[in-house]
Amino acid sequence: MAPDPHRGAAAGTPLTLLYFGDTQNKNVSLGTRVLREAMRQAPDARLALFAGDLVSGGDGEDDTEWGEWFEAGGALPTSMVVAPAAGNHEYFEEFEDTPRERRVLGPHWPLQFALPGNGVAGAGSTTYWFDYQDVRVVVLDGTSALDLGTAQAQAGWLDVVLAASPARWNIVVVHQPFHSPRAARDNVLLRKHLLPVIRRRHVDLVLQGHDHVYARRSGEDGGDTPVFVVSVAGPKQYRLSTGAHTRMAPVGEDTQLFQVLRVDGPNLRYEARTATGHLYDAFELVREGAATRRVELAEGRIAPRTCGRAKTLKGRADRCWE
Numbered sequence: 001m002a003p004d005p006h007r008g009a010a011a012g013t014p015l016t017l018l019y020f021g022d023t024q025n026k027n028v029s030l031g032t033r034v035l036r037e038a039m040r041q042a043p044d045a046r047l048a049l050f051a052g053d054l055v056s057g058g059d060g061e062d063d064t065e066w067g068e069w070f071e072a073g074g075a076l077p078t079s080m081v082v083a084p085a086a087g088n089h090e091y092f093e094e095f096e097d098t099p100r101e102r103r104v105l106g107p108h109w110p111l112q113f114a115l116p117g118n119g120v121a122g123a124g125s126t127t128y129w130f131d132y133q134d135v136r137v138v139v140l141d142g143t144s145a146l147d148l149g150t151a152q153a154q155a156g157w158l159d160v161v162l163a164a165s166p167a168r169w170n171i172v173v174v175h176q177p178f179h180s181p182r183a184a185r186d187n188v189l190l191r192k193h194l195l196p197v198i199r200r201r202h203v204d205l206v207l208q209g210h211d212h213v214y215a216r217r218s219g220e221d222g223g224d225t226p227v228f229v230v231s232v233a234g235p236k237q238y239r240l241s242t243g244a245h246t247r248m249a250p251v252g253e254d255t256q257l258f259q260v261l262r263v264d265g266p267n268l269r270y271e272a273r274t275a276t277g278h279l280y281d282a283f284e285l286v287r288e289g290a291a292t293r294r295v296e297l298a299e300g301r302i303a304p305r306t307c308g309r310a311k312t313l314k315g316r317a318d319r320c321w322e
């Protein structure tokens with residue numbers, strides 16, 4: 001089902017929604033169990049947000065990957081609203097390895113998802129917003145911002161969309177993280193143009209992917225919000241940077257995860273769970289007047305997980321694939 005700009009039950013009705021970081025690889029053999037466990041943990045979920053990189057092969061190159069993605073989802077994409085961000089793998093390189101090389105959105109994207117079409121000029125099919133009960137969800141296109149020069153335009157659009165939000169909770173979804181937890185990645189343009197808007201408009205939660213690890217942090221000023229989450233649903237796993245180990249908590253490697261968010265009036269409860277349903281991370285945001293307090297929920301969490309393989313200088317041996 002497609003997200004409509006205004007849908008769901010009346011405002012004030014409790015809402016359960018799901019979030020999935022990159023699914024990307026082996027969707028049927030190893031992605032299915034994550035989506036299935038999410039539905040088992042939250043059978044009342046009405047909305048599913050996806051970080052992008054739903055498939056891997058450079059969108060348009062391999063139609064069977066999209067077939068796999070829908071097969072892996074089973075009843076999920078036909079029983080609840082699905083709102084995906086576009087990742088870099090939804091793009092392909094036109095004129096690759098020539099001076100004219102550029103990223104182009106693959107032909108599958110506009111056909112797979114009927115999105116609201118209310119995005120910013122220049123990234124109209126990959127940016128959008130909608131309200132679902134007490135939540136405004138704004139989806140950005142990090143690839144377009146970083147590689148196609150739309151960061152400033154997206155920031156201006158985001159500012160207008162958030163300023164007009166009547167919702168109690170505001171969630172932003174973007175594929176590339178504002179604060180990358182992976183070594184040698186730094187999305188400077190996102191922080192330069194979009195982060196000031198995220199902070200000024202008091203976004204509660206920023207849901208991200210791309211780095212194939214788990215990492216959570218809050219704002220640079222130590223405030224309780226916005227909460228920035230990087231997660232991965234699929235089996236492809238990378239390593240955390242040294243900085244992520246010191247500036248983010250909890251973090252995780254080598255772990256397929258999904259998120260369950262329960263929104264009920266002034267409370268937003270967040271859980272990250274493993275493919276087998278174990279609790280990996282949890283907190284609650286509590287709205288108190290104009291302020292938002294974050295309450296850590298440490299009880300029942302399993303121990304932080306890291307890749308057990310010996311580190312290598314580079315290459316796939318260092319990635320902790322499944």
Ligand SMILES: [Fe+2]
Pocket residue numbers: 053087088089175209210211
């Ligand atoms: Fe990515």
